Amino acid sequence: MTQLKGWREIPIGGMILAAGSAVEYRTGGWRAFRPVFGETACIHCMQCWLFCPDSSILVDVENENMTGFDLAYCKGCGICASVCPVNAKVMRETGEALKRDDSRLCIRMVEEGKFKEQGDEQIRSTDWR
């Protein structure tokens, strides 16, 4: 937690006088479900990247590969998992609704609590600013 400033030290009226300041707000703390990347299943269609309401899909631009999630900002909404065509195919084949721990899935949404002990090394953040 950064040191909070006094009223004389901050811009008036709640103004934010710089662009890109959202990067300082690590919204990943809101997450109840964590997306887990099934790398072998991924077809790198970039649908998840297109639909992510934040900028939490990490991409290797040179190789046009989806490489994982920016967990510093991912709020765990699960939109990536629901738009993933690989997930859809698995569901159609099994005739079942999406199971969170199905290893055939490209993107699995797993309860965040299960990852608590793994610590921060899982969390990557791009320095896009």
Place this chain on the structure above:
Amino acid sequence: MSKFEALTGDNAVAMAMRQINPDVVAAYPITPQTETVEFFAEYVADGLVDTEFVCVESEHSAMSACVGASAAGARVMTATSANGLALMWEIVYIAASLRCPIVMSVVNRALSGPINIHCDHSDVMGMRDSGWIILFSESGQEAYDNTIQAVRIAEHPDVLLPVAVCQDGFITSHAMERVEVYDDSDVKAFVGAYGPRWPLLDLEHPKTYGPLDFYDYYYEHKRQQVEAMEHAQGVILEMAEEFNRKFNRDYGLFEPYRLEDAEVAVIAANSTAGTAKVVVDALRAEGLKVGLLKPRVFRPFPAQELVDALRHLKAVAVMDRSISFGAMDNAGPLYLELVAALAAHSVHMPVADYVYGLGGRDIRPGEVERVFRQTLEMAETGQAARRVTYLGVRE
């Protein structure tokens, strides 16, 4: 060279707006302010101003457009009355909180219901905690003068708060009076060019207005508004001095009328102060030591200065053109603030409140005279026979 024109109070404000030539005016018509917007729309149509005139579909949108334009970096003005002001409500607070130096003409009218279009001060009294600077005007001349000064007050870097300039609906807004209209170039020189400090349209320096502001910083931003209000009083006086020098006027925080050697005084804002002056003169001719204090600046409330101007008196009567329902003794807001100020400064004297003129009920010199005579009685007995009187209401 200034010239004298026969203008209604609404037209006088529109005249000031023409000379100020704001970048954006967003307004919606509502009686008795409508004339101001009509006159101004004519100036726009005739090419006398460069203003972007935004015809909106409601006052909520009018004030929203004003906030957006002000944040973008424009000099912004608007006008409203009563129910229109009430419909702006949410954005009235946001304009002050986002520190938008908007100038708004508020032509005072009873806030319904039952529906009424005539004068009282219930509309502006509702916005007294919203963070706006509030100025009262006795006449069309004062509404004109205050509008010009309001631009400088609002935009002062130590203030950056919106300003409401009030005048009485119909009584002055629609009464044609002699108004001294200053030379366009003198008014333009007085208000100067607007140099917004944090314009959104400055693309080289991107910024955000109005983000979520929670328990960690919201309180600090409210504290900043207090600081701006504290600076406002000095800035209002500074602007008044410059204005008085340039245009030969005598503006301050309030106007004392034959108050210095008075034993009792009446406090009355806006047009009723004019009626009271006539009564003061008549009673003075009888040898009675009476005076008047006419508030000009209601927000920020100049408590210390008011107390100093009144402390020599034996009794005071406050005339309130609105009721703070359910407040102490169901009195009016001006009385409540004044007795609080006197008590806080340990000045003890009998003070009575006279609520009057609601919904445009006429206030006649005879009634004001009765207030003065009862106040003289209060001075003799040392106490107010009644704390609150509803003057002119039928039993």
